[in-house]
Amino acid sequence: MTDWSAGRETWPLPARWVEALGEGTLYLVESIGRFGRFLGQAVALVFIPPLKFRRLAGRVYFVGFKSLTIVILTGAFTGMALGLQVFLTLQRVGSEAFVGPAVGIALVRELGPVLTAVFVTGLAGSALTAELGIMRITEQIDAFMVMALNPMRYLVVPAILAGIITFPMLTAIFDVAGIYGGYLVAVMLLGTSPGTYFGQMQAFADMTDVMVGFWKSLCFGGLVPWVCTYKGFHCGHGAEGVSRATTEAVVLSCVLILIFNYFLGSVLP
Amino acid sequence: MIRIQGLRKFFGRQPVLRGVDLDVATGEIMIVIGRSGGGKSVLLKHMLGLLRPDAGAVVVDGTDITKLRGAALEAVRRRYGVVFQGGALFDSMSVFDNVAFPLREKTALGAGDIAQRVEEKLAQVGLVDMGHKNPAEISGGMRKRVAIARALVTEPEIVFFDEPTTGLDPILVNTIHHLIQDLHRTFRFTAVMVSHEIPEIFEIADRVAMLHEGVIIETGDARGIQNSTNPIVQQFIHGAVEGAHHVA
Numbered sequence: 001m002t003d004w005s006a007g008r009e010t011w012p013l014p015a016r017w018v019e020a021l022g023e024g025t026l027y028l029v030e031s032i033g034r035f036g037r038f039l040g041q042a043v044a045l046v047f048i049p050p051l052k053f054r055r056l057a058g059r060v061y062f063v064g065f066k067s068l069t070i071v072i073l074t075g076a077f078t079g080m081a082l083g084l085q086v087f088l089t090l091q092r093v094g095s096e097a098f099v100g101p102a103v104g105i106a107l108v109r110e111l112g113p114v115l116t117a118v119f120v121t122g123l124a125g126s127a128l129t130a131e132l133g134i135m136r137i138t139e140q141i142d143a144f145m146v147m148a149l150n151p152m153r154y155l156v157v158p159a160i161l162a163g164i165i166t167f168p169m170l171t172a173i174f175d176v177a178g179i180y181g182g183y184l185v186a187v188m189l190l191g192t193s194p195g196t197y198f199g200q201m202q203a204f205a206d207m208t209d210v211m212v213g214f215w216k217s218l219c220f221g222g223l224v225p226w227v228c229t230y231k232g233f234h235c236g237h238g239a240e241g242v243s244r245a246t247t248e249a250v251v252l253s254c255v256l257i258l259i260f261n262y263f264l265g266s267v268l269p
Numbered sequence: 270m271i272r273i274q275g276l277r278k279f280f281g282r283q284p285v286l287r288g289v290d291l292d293v294a295t296g297e298i299m300i301v302i303g304r305s306g307g308g309k310s311v312l313l314k315h316m317l318g319l320l321r322p323d324a325g326a327v328v329v330d331g332t333d334i335t336k337l338r339g340a341a342l343e344a345v346r347r348r349y350g351v352v353f354q355g356g357a358l359f360d361s362m363s364v365f366d367n368v369a370f371p372l373r374e375k376t377a378l379g380a381g382d383i384a385q386r387v388e389e390k391l392a393q394v395g396l397v398d399m400g401h402k403n404p405a406e407i408s409g410g411m412r413k414r415v416a417i418a419r420a421l422v423t424e425p426e427i428v429f430f431d432e433p434t435t436g437l438d439p440i441l442v443n444t445i446h447h448l449i450q451d452l453h454r455t456f457r458f459t460a461v462m463v464s465h466e467i468p469e470i471f472e473i474a475d476r477v478a479m480l481h482e483g484v485i486i487e488t489g490d491a492r493g494i495q496n497s498t499n500p501i502v503q504q505f506i507h508g509a510v511e512g513a514h515h516v517a
C-alpha cells in the first residue's frame with residue numbers, strides 16, 4: 001500500500017492545512033455515508049423476515065414502559081410551569097381566559113414531542129448506546145457475526161421499531177399530564193374556571209395541532225434509536241470509548257431533535 | 270484448508286500485518302504464537318471475515334473470503350465456531366440460552382432436541398446443571414468452557430480460539446487445553462488457536478506458527494519450533510528479556 005503522505009512533516013504549512021482539511025472532509029462525508037447506510041440496512045431488515053418479535057416486545061418495555069414515570073412527572077411539571085407563566089403574562093392584557101388553549105397548543109405541537117424525545121434520549125437512548133457499546137467492546141456483536149447472524153436484526157431493528165411505537169404514546173401521555181398540570185395551576189391555584197380552561201382549549205386547538213405533534217413524535221421515535229444504536233454499534237475501545245459514544249449519542253440526538261423540530265414545524269400545517 | 274497469502278493490514282499509518290503467509294491443513298490444530306500486540310488477533314479476525322485486509326487473501330477451501338460479503342460470507346461462517354478471548358457470552362441470557370442460541374437461530378431443531386444437544390455439550394465441557402446461571406454468576410474458567418460449548422454446539426468444521434486461556438490459573442489452562450484436545454479427537458475439526466501459553470501449547474499443537482512484527486517468521490511442529498535456530502523464536506519461547514529482539 002502506497003503511503004502518499006510519507007514525509008509529510010517536511011511539507012510546507014499550507015500543504016499540511018490542505019491535507020488536514022481534506023482528511024476532515026473525507027471523515028465527515030464517510031461518517032454521514034456510514035450513518036445513512038446504517039439506517040438503510042435497518043429499514044431493509046424491517047421488511048425482510050424474520051422480525052424478532054420477542055426482542056421488539058422487550059425493547060417496547062425498555063423504551064416505553066420504563067420511561068413512563070419520568071414522562072408523567074416531567075409532563076406534569078412542564079404543564080404547571082407553562083400554566084403559571086402563561087397565566088401571569090395573559091393577566092397583564094386581561095386575557096387569562098386563553099391560558100387553556102395556550103398551554104394545550106404549546107404542549108401538543110411543540111413541548112410534548114420535543115421534551116418527551118429529549119427525556120427518553122437521556123433515559124433509554126443513553127442506556128441503549130451504553131449496552132451496545134459494551135456488547136461491541138466485549139465482542140458480543142462480533143459473536144453474532146461469526147454465527148452467521150446479522151446483529152442489526154437482533155439489536156438495532158427492534159430498538160428503532162420500539163421507538164416508533166412508543167414515542168407517540170409517551171408524547172400523548174406527556175401532553176395529558178402537562179394539560180392537567182396546567183389545569184392544577186391555572187384553575188385550582190389561580191382561579192380560572194374549569195369550563196373556560198377546557199372550553200377555550202377545545203375551541204382553539206384542533207386535530208391539526210394533534211397531528212403535528214404526532215408526526216414529530218413519530219419522526220423522533222425513529223431518529224433517537226437510530227442515533228443511539230449507531231453510536232453504540234460504532235463505539236471506540238474500552239470504557240472511554242463507551243463513555244464517549246454515550247455522550248455523543250445524547251448530544252447528537254438532542255441537537256437533531258431540535259433541528260428536526262424546527263423544520264417539521266415549518267413544513268407541517 | 271485455510272491458505273493465507275500476503276496478508277497486509279494497516280491501522281491508520283501503523284502496519285500490523287506486513288505480508289502474512291500461512292497454511293492450515295484440514296483437521297489439524299494450528300497454534301499461532303507471538304508477543305502481545307503482535308497482530309495475532311488481527312490475523313484471526315481476517316480469517317473470520319471481521320476485518321478486511323489492505324492486500325492479500327484468506328482462502329478457505331478455494332474461496333477467497335476477503336472478497337465475500339453478505340450471504341456468501343455467512344455461508345462460510347456457518348462452518349465456523351469461534352471462542353473469543355473474553356468468551357463474548359451474551360450477558361442478557363443464561364448459560365443454557367447462550368449455548369442454545371446458535372441452534373435456535375440457525376437450525377430447524379425443535380425445543381426438545383435443542384435442550385438435549387445443549388445439555389450434552391455442557392456435560393462435555395464439565396458444566397452439568399449450570400445452564401440456569403447467568404454468565405456474571407460463574408467464574409472466568411467456566412465462562413471459557415461455556416464459550417467452547419457454544420462454539421462447538423453446531424458441530425462446526427473449523428474452530429477458532431482467540432487466547433482461550435488468558436487470565437486463567439495454570440491448572441485451568443491445562444484443563445482447557447486438554448478439553449480442546451479431547452473435543453478435537455472426538456469431532457476432528459480444524460482448529461486455529463492464537464495463544465502465548467508457552468510451553469503448554471506444545472502438548473496440543475499439530476503445528477505452531479510464530480508471528481513477529483506482522484510476518485510469520487517460523488512454522489513447524491512443536492518439536493521443530495522448540496528446536497528452532499531462529500533467535501527471536503528462542504527468545505520468545507524462553508521468555509528472555511535479553512535477546513535478538515529488543516524488548517521495550
